[in-house]
Amino acid sequence: MKKLFTMLCLTLGLGLSAFSYADEPLKIGFVYVSSTGEAGWTHTHDQARLNLEKVYGDKIKTTFIENVAEGPDAERVITQLAQSGHKLIFTTSFGFMNPTLKVAKRFPDVKFEHATGYKQAKNVGTYFDRxxxxxxxxxxxxxxxxxxxxxxxxxxxxxxxxxxxxxxxxxxxxxxxxxxxxxxxxxxxxxxxxxxxxxxxxxxxxxxxxxxxxxxxxxxxxxxxxxxxxxxxxxxxxxxxxxxxxxxxxxHDWNDYYAKVTQAVLDGTWKSEDVWGGIAAGMxxxxxxxxxxxxxxxxxxxxxxxxxxxxxxxxxxxxxxxxxxxxxxxxxxxxxxxxxxxxxxxxxxxxxxxx
Missing domain, CATH: 3.40.50.2300 (Response regulator)
Incomplete structure (x- = not known):
């Protein structure tokens, strides 16, 4: 009887744990090479981030880090986001490509999306607009x-x-x-x-x-x-x-693409792709x-x-x-x-x- 009670508690505990994790918002990180400002490249990405918050509400939680230098500083910032529970990370400058790949190897359960790059991995997709x-x-x-x-x-x-x-x-x-x-x-x-x-x-x-x-x-x-x-x-x-x-x-208009990627991660259907959409795609x-x-x-x-x-x-x-x-x-x-x-x-x- 005691053994059955223990097994029941463990089962319930695991179930509650899985339920609690599923209820947690998806943490999404954004790494920017310049400030968000009121115009420009980084501004367009941050507008898409804000749009995600409107679309998904409490299903997600976003974080952004701006003015990140390309190179070792980028690797440090991306690592910090991965270590702090962000399961989807957008790195939005060409010079973030190699740092993104390095960090991705160490965090295989995190999905990475790199803008303007040409190198992919199992958990790293690339995207740009035409x-x-x-x-x-x-x-x-x-x-x-x-x-x-x-x-x-x-x-x-x-x-x-x-x-x-x-x-x-x-x-x-x-x-x-x-x-x-x-x-x-x-x-x-x-x-x-x-x-x-x-x-x-x-x-x-x-x-x-x-x-x-x-x-x-x-x-x-x-x-x-x-x-x-x-x-x-x-x-x-x-x-x-x-x-x-x-x-x-x-x-550039990243709104629909970022929403599509986020939904795929939430659904568990995300996969690494090389996306290059233009006017016809609304990007x-x-x-x-x-x-x-x-x-x-x-x-x-x-x-x-x-x-x-x-x-x-x-x-x-x-x-x-x-x-x-x-x-x-x-x-x-x-x-x-x-x-x-x-x-x-x-x-x-x-x-x-x-x-």
Whole structure:
């Protein structure tokens, strides 16, 4: 009888323990390379985090750590999140890739999602949006709006992701204005408002009358506003920083993807994947058009966006030439994803050498 009572207590205890664990909220961690702010790359991820809280309520509990340097500091922060019971961790910068993989090996029961990376593991998935689609469309706007035929582009680091954006933007601009030249300045940082502003002013001095960028802060938009030139924002709508300057924006939207991943972890159906969704998937968008953009231009870009959504237009469709004038993609051919992901050259129309 005593043995039966003991077994009954153990069974009940285990049952209560499992029930209690199931009732605990899913702890989700976010690692950011810059501050959440009111605009930019990190801001878009944090907006998706806040959306998760609205969608899932007390089923989840989120934590974010901002201004995390890429490298050893990132590994330390990711480890702390895993050790403190976070079962889903989003690491949201390219330089977090290897630290994420290192930590994932030590915590096989934790699910990791790394933004912009290309290395996966059993418990590490990767994701990004085809922002080059919005780059192409906003390039069309810039091509129509530039009077000097010079567009300035601020690049963070010369990696395929950034080079792909430069090329897509250039192809879009030159599709409506073959005389366009895109000048690139590299700042070798994701987030440094002072450097970004300095680079903007340098490009304006070189006759650029439209500025765009692949960095995180709204400093280029602010500098363009101060100088009386146009800007194409990146990551998020930055019109509050340049209501006259910003023509439109290339925007990330992580809301639906983060909700989908969270639901999969809650359901126990999550698996490592490499996700690359664009305009058709709702992960990439373009911002509202400034009143300065003529209606016929806005209508043209909207029509092109619809073609991208239904698959009849691809930003990288031949013929495409490199800077040397060599055909790298024959007429009518669409560039394969592998070639897009490894892009290490400039297309015709980009002014400058790739570092």
């Amino acid at each position: 922002i080059y689609e919005a780059r192409y469309l906003t390039g069309v706007v810039a091509g129509y709006m530039s009077k000097s035929n010079v567009i300035g582009y601020i690049g963070a680091f010369p990696i395929p992701e950034v080079v792909r954006g430069i090329n897509a933007f250039t192809l879009g601009a030159r599709s409506v204005n073959p005389d366009i030249k895109v000048k690139v300045v590299w700042v070798n940082t994701w987030f440094d408002p002072a450097k970004e502003r300095e680079a903007t002013n340098s490009l304006i001095d070189q006759k650029a009358d439209v500025i765009t960028f692949h960095t995180d802060s709204p400093a280029p938009v602010q500098a363009a506003e101060d100088a009386g030139v146009y800007a194409i924002a990146y990551h998020s709508d930055m019109s509050q920083y340049g209501p006259k300057a910003q023509l439109t924006a290339a925007i 990439t968008k373009i911002g509202p058009f400034n009143a300065e953009v003529p209606k016929e231009v806005a209508d043209k870009v909207t029509a092109l966006k619809e073609q991208m959504m239904n698959g009849t237009l691809h930003a990288f469709t031949g013929p495409i030439k490199n800077q040397a004038g060599e055909v790298i993609l024959p007429e009518g051919e669409v560039m394969a994803d592998g070639d897009l992901l490894s892009m290490d050259y400039y297309v015709e129309g980009v002014d400058g050498k790739l570092k």
